[in-house]
Structure formats: C-alpha cells, structure tokens
Amino acid sequence: MTLTMNVQGHRGCRGLRPENTLEAFLYALSFPIQTLEMDVCMSQDAQVVVSHEPYMNALFCSLPTGKALTPSNARKHNLYAMPYSLIRQYDSGKRGNRLFPNQVPMPAYKPLLQEVLETCENFCQIHQRTPIHYNIEIKSEPKEYGISQPASVAVFCDAVFAKLRAIPAERIIVQSFDFAILQYCHAQIQQGVFPPVRLSALVNYEGIKPSLAKLGFTPAIFSPYFKSLTQGKIALCHQKEMQVIPWTVNDPTAMRQLMQWNVDGLITDYPDEATKLLASL
Numbered sequence: 040m041t042l043t044m045n046v047q048g049h050r051g052c053r054g055l056r057p058e059n060t061l062e063a064f065l066y067a068l069s070f071p072i073q074t075l076e077m078d079v080c081m082s083q084d085a086q087v088v089v090s091h092e093p094y095m096n097a098l099f100c101s102l103p104t105g106k107a108l109t110p111s112n113a114r115k116h117n118l119y120a121m122p123y124s125l126i127r128q129y130d131s132g133k134r135g136n137r138l139f140p141n142q143v144p145m146p147a148y149k150p151l152l153q154e155v156l157e158t159c160e161n162f163c164q165i166h167q168r169t170p171i172h173y174n175i176e177i178k179s180e181p182k183e184y185g186i187s188q189p190a191s192v193a194v195f196c197d198a199v200f201a202k203l204r205a206i207p208a209e210r211i212i213v214q215s216f217d218f219a220i221l222q223y224c225h226a227q228i229q230q231g232v233f234p235p236v237r238l239s240a241l242v243n244y245e246g247i248k249p250s251l252a253k254l255g256f257t258p259a260i261f262s263p264y265f266k267s268l269t270q271g272k273i274a275l276c277h278q279k280e281m282q283v284i285p286w287t288v289n290d291p292t293a294m295r296q297l298m299q300w301n302v303d304g305l306i307t308d309y310p311d312e313a314t315k316l317l318a319s320l
Contacts, residue, residue, distance in 0.1 A: 057132030057147040119189075132147030153202045172211070225238060242263045264286060299320075
C-alpha cells in the first residue's frame with residue numbers, strides 16, 4: 040500500500056498542536072498527508088473564521104485578558120456576535136487541551152480562512168512541497184440559523200466560496216453535516232456559479248441509502264463516523280462511485296482495519312501515526 044490514500048489532518052493536527060490554528064496546519068504539512076481538514080464559522084462582520092465551534096470553547100480558549108473561559112460562560116462568546124478584530128484577541132492554544140496530552144501548548148488564535156489558505160500555499164511553494172488539498176467543513180445547524188450563523192445558508196456558502204476561488208477546484212472538498220448546505224452548493228456548482236469542488240456528506244451512524252435519499256444527489260465523498268463503517272458499506276459506496284473517508288480515526292488498530300477494507304482516506308488528529316502506518320503496509 041502506498042501513500043496515495045487521502046490522509047487528512049483533522050483541524051490541522053489536533054493531537055499535536057492547537058486545533059484549527061496556523062501552528063497546527065503548518066506542522067501538519069511536515070507529514071506526507073494529502074489534505075488539511077478544517078472548520079469554518081462566520082463573524083459579525085461577515086469574515087470566514089476557522090473554528091470548530093461558533094463560540095469560544097472553554098476547554099482551551101482564553102479571554103483577551105488572559106483569563107480562562109468557563110463552561111458556564113463560553114457560549115456567551117458567540118463568534119457571530121463579535122467582529123473579527125475582537126475574535127483575534129482570544130487565545131486558543133496556550134492552555135493546551137487536556138483531551139490531547141501530546142498537544143504542545145502555545146499561543147495561538149482563530150485565523151481567517153483566507154489567511155490559512157495563503158499561509159499554507161506559500162509554505163508549500165517555499166518548501167517545494169506537493170500542493171496541499173483542503174477539506175473545508177461548513178459548520179451549520181438548522182437550530183442555529185440566525186443565532187450563531189447567518190439565517191441563510193446561501194449567505195454562508197457564498198462567503199466561504201468567495202475565499203476558495205484562488206485555489207484550484209480539484210484541491211478543494213466542502214463538507215457539512217447540514218444537508219441544506221450541501222444541496223445549495225450542489226445547485227450552485229451545477230449552474231456554474233461555484234467552481235466544481237468535491238462535496239462530502241458528513242454523517243454519524245446514518246445509513247448510506249437514507250442519507251442519499253435525504254440529500255437528493257450522490258456526492259463525491261461519503262464521510263461517516265468511523266465506527267459505523269463495515270466492509271460491505273464501503274463496497275456499496277464504491278458501487279455508487281463515492282469515495283469513503285471516515286472521521287475521526289485516531290486508534291492505529293482502527294486505522295489499519297479501515298485501510299485493509301479499502302477506504303479512500305482517513306480524517307485523523309494524528310497524521311504522524313496514520314502516515315507512518317500507511318507506509319508500513
């Protein structure tokens with residue numbers, strides 16, 4: 040087996056560096072991965088911010104004063120209610136993350152999507168690295184429309200795609216758990232408004248056929264929680280000409296099993312472990 044499998048660094052490399060930060064993405068580029076996976080939300084002033092939650096996470100975020108957030112007040116720090124100039128003042132890395140003991144604590148902030156893309160593109164060019172691919176998850180939940188994100192999926196998607204046009208479409212994946220996001224993107228791609236990026240349907244334990252029926256089209260990628268996969272489900276996806284890229288696979292035993300079952304890629308917090316294992320097979 041070769042390194043052609045699409046190993047994706049989850050939130051950069053959350054197991055090793057503060058998630059969704061420039062530090063995590065640049066460190067992930069030191070491994071022979073194909074794709075950087077990241078999440079995007081929106082600020083009050085319509086900036087596309089790289090963040091998994093649309094609020095400051097008390098597990099690792101600190102206030103501009105340096106004081107740690109608490110679970111009781113974290114959700115009050117809603118990114119969609121703050122201009123990016125304020126978001127930029129919060130720290131996302133110096134406290135580390137107790138769930139990932141190998142993560143190196145360091146000062147870090149939530150960057151803009153455009154900054155991440157420009158920084159990583161420049162890194163690859165300077166270091167003569169194979170151009171990296173990007174998997175952009177649009178963080179969206181219907182119950183949060185108009186609260187921690189735009190009320191319209193069109194506004195959200197349009198803002199994200201405006202930042203993606205400088206990257207060749209073949210190096211972009213857009214994924215979401217919110218099928219309304221994927222349906223809008225698919226329609227815009229079909230009409231030639233958006234570039235023909237690959238779309239990925241994120242699911243938990245939902246079945247393949249019910250998911251496709253709900254979605255209304257066959258995406259390029261089916262991306263389920265890794266524990267929901269079987270060899271038969273992978274084969275069914277391949278019959279439907281969908282790639283299978285499960286999330287978030289951190290256990291080497293599970294990685295090995297999925298590789299042997301012929302998944303097309305893995306989303307992992309530990310790209311070092313995944314690429315080392317892949318090279319050994």
